[in-house]
Amino acid sequence: MDQNVIMKGILDSYPYPIVFVDSGYVIRYMNRYAEYHYYKERGYAGLIGKSIFDCHSREESKERIRSAFEQMKKDGKERFVGVNTRNLRIIMQPVRDEEGTLIGFFERFELNLHIEQR
Secondary structure (H helix, E strand, C coil): CCHHHHHHHHHHHCCCCEEEEECCCEEEEECHHHHHHHHHHCCCCCCCCCEHHHHCCCHHHHHHHHHHHHHHHHHCCCEEEEECCCCEEEEEEEEECCCCCEEEEEEEEEECCCCCCC
């Protein structure tokens, strides 16, 4: 079985959006939940091959992405970005090639189970 078919199947089975962005901030992959979220719910089209900043209009968001990626370059650790309006945590995870070179990151969403105590 083709490894690309297997990987696409795995990523599409994850029940939340996953977006891979290369080191030049270009979107290279979206799983089916990301396509639904960005294309159907948010009204974007054709994001593959475009800058991640095309769907982040606020300067604060752009700077948060740049800063998190720069920190990942230094320490290789994932970064918590925030919680969206659907109570999903947004996390940026660094991705390295077989030689260990940082080739980008993927943005993943997951249910926020943390409840703040007041």
